[in-house]
Amino acid sequence: MNVSQNNQNKQDSDEIDLGKTIGVLIDNRWSIIVITFVFAIFGVIYAVLSTPIYKADALIQVEKKNTGMPALGDIGELFATESSASTEIEIIRSRMILGETVDKLNLTTIVSLDYLPFIGKGISRVKGETKEITVTEFEVPASSINSAYYISILDGEGNYELKNSNDEIILKSQLGERKEKNGFIIEIYNVEAIAGDKFIISKRSKLDAIEWIQQNLTVTERGKQTGILNLSFTGEDRGLNEKIINNISQNYLLQNVARNSAEAENSLQFLNKHLPDIKSQLTIAEDQLNQYRQDNESIDLGLEAKSTLEVMVTIEAQLNELTFKESEISQRFTKEHPAYVALLDKRRTLLNERERLNRQIQKLPKTQREVLRMTRDVEVNQEIYVQLLNKVQELSIVKASTVGNVRILDSAQSYTKAVKPKKSMIVMVTTALGAILAITVALLRAVFHRGVESPDEIEEIGLPVYASIPMSDWQIELEKKQGKKKVSQVSDALLAVSNPADLSIEAIRSLRTSLHFAMLEAKNNILMISGPSPSIGKSFVSANMAAVIAKSGQKVLVIDADMRKGRMEKQMATTYKPGLSAYLSGQVDMSSLIIKPGVDGMDFIGRGEVPPNPSELLMHPRFKKLMDWASDSYDIVIVDTPPVLAVTDPAIVGAHAGTTLMVGRFGQNSIKEIEISKQRFEQNGINVKGFILNAVVRKASSYYGGNYGYYNYEY
Secondary structure, eight states, rough: OOHHHHHHHHHHHHHHHHHHHHHHHHHHHHHHHHHHHHHHHHHHHHHHHSBBBBBEEEEEEEEEOOOGGGGGGGGGGGGOOOOOOHHHHHTTHHHHHHHHHHHHTTTTEEEEEOOTTTHHHHHHHHHHHEEEEEEEEOOGGGGGGGEEEEEEEETTSEEEEEEEETEEEEEEEEEEEEETTTTTTEEEEEOOOTOOOEEEEEOOHHHHHHHHHHHHHEEEEEESSSEEEEEEEEOOOOOHHHHHHHHHHHHHHHHHHHHHHHHHHHHHHHHHHHHHHHHHHHHHHHHHHHHHHHHTOOOOOHHHHHHHHHHHHHHHHHHHHHHHHHHTTTTOOOOOOOOHHHHHHHHHHHHHHHHHHHHHHHTSSSHHHHHHHHHHHHHHHHHHHHHHHHHHHHHHHHHHHHHOOOEEEEEEESSSSSOOOOHHHHHHHHHHHHHHHHHHHHHHHHOOOOOOOOHHHTTTTTTTTEEEEEHHHHHHHHHHHHSSOOOSGGGGGHHHHHTSSSHHHHHHHHHHHHHHHHHTTTSSEEEEEEHHHHHHHHSHHHHHHHHHHHHHTTTTEEOOTTTTOOOOOHTTTTOOOOOOHEEEEEEESSGGBOOOSTTEEEEOOOOOSSOOOHHHHSHHHHHHHHHHHHHSSSSEEEEOOOOOTTHHHHHHHHHOSSSEEEEEETTTTTHHHHHHHHHHHHTTTTEEEEEEEEEEEEHHHHHHOOOOOOOOOOO
């Protein structure tokens, strides 16, 4: 049973917390709406004034490329590779390609109109203003790189000044004139501005310009293994975006063609270098053969010798071809590479076959053997020479017809709609952030707010709540009138007189009834009103409760015992005269203290002049004498005192009072303050009879949190 009850209590507590959270949001709805609206307006302004960023893109096709060496023939296929898309992307983003674009488009020079900070550029764009200058050349000393300079347009004739950041004139020039002075060079060929306009110009390094392009350039492959590269560039100027992409594409295409031509050129140079040597060897071999035939009367070879000669010629040709191939392979690979190993194995096989044929030739007669050897040299050199001539012609044709393996499919085009910022997204995000911030602030304020808002919290510390007095709008208006002018009638200062039907006065009437029974067992008819802190409405409660009791036919005396900061004279619509402080100090007698504020049955004693020692005066026997006289002369005596946590005066007055009530303000005094105040009174032997919760506000958090406070019942 107990476990079930505890679970039920826990569920109820959770529901109350959730309800209170909803109530807090309802109470702060206007601040949440205002903050959210302000953030939304800020988001709209930012979206409108922020600089739009446009994108331009282009398509490039990279065809499959055989990177084997043309002069190697079939064996080149063994180490032919294909250039991957990632390699081509890095080539496009390299300083070799982008550096040419920077030089071509003069991207090291940055020029912009001198706008107002933050909003000037956006306002100018919204107005449709198009002011710009075109700088052909701008150079500065090396020490002035990345420094800002200013170009001031002097008139409509194209005259201008170049100034530094200190507004010092560096040089003067005019449109179309190249001016050089002290290391500064400038030439402007187009001006679309009026006299008085100022432009900011600066020079950045080539590396910085390349880095800027790299930050805004995106190169991706469409799909996988398609070889189609998408180049895109984002920036403020749509025209400049297109120029940059087109120039990058063109630079990449030209370097690709140059690279492919370079391979053919290298092979061609290699062959042309060896061609004269082969021709010379062929001539020497032919001369030697002719001379031997003349000396030995023209010897003919037999069928077997001719067959052997053909095989040997073929082997020698292949060996020479492998020699050329090895010279090219050795520049790219080590001897452990599979292509190099295959070439060496083939050479080893051919050498073994040549050695076998040489042993076979040794069996022939000497004359035929010599003729065979010389004929072999002639035919081998002749075949090699013809082969080289054919290769030279092939490579010459390849070099002349090289177009590269790159093709520009789509030239750069800029989108008309900006890719950034996403205006609708910005407005939505800022509005959401505003709402989240407003809700968070409201909840944090509720979490860290320690002011009492529920009578239940007060009763938990053993202090009964006698009344919850709602906040009165009428009282607020009365206080405004008192602040603007001096009030001379109590009906214009006291709520119980000016508006007896107010909800606050109804609550005080309820307090009067509760107080009647509470004071039956008290030692006297003196009621002391105190509280934990200032500005909580002690004087309001004291004065209006006195007026309500007086209207019931009882004779009431109100004493303002706060001789430090008491201000009940304003509520009683009376002027300062010798008051409590004057009587206690022996300056006047008791009969001079009584003031008639204008309410039948209610008398008032003000605080008088502020004395230097209020606590000591309250401890004087005259105060006891005054209390005894008042108790005998009136049906009830209400004494308004200062805050107990601030001074000791309430503890002194409380010793003479039969009943003590504390007043606390809704949402202002914490439960800890109230508890310490109660303990302070108890330490001085004063029993606090009850508590009055003043200025209660109808809040959704209190309603949904389970605290109903008071009911709005009026005619």
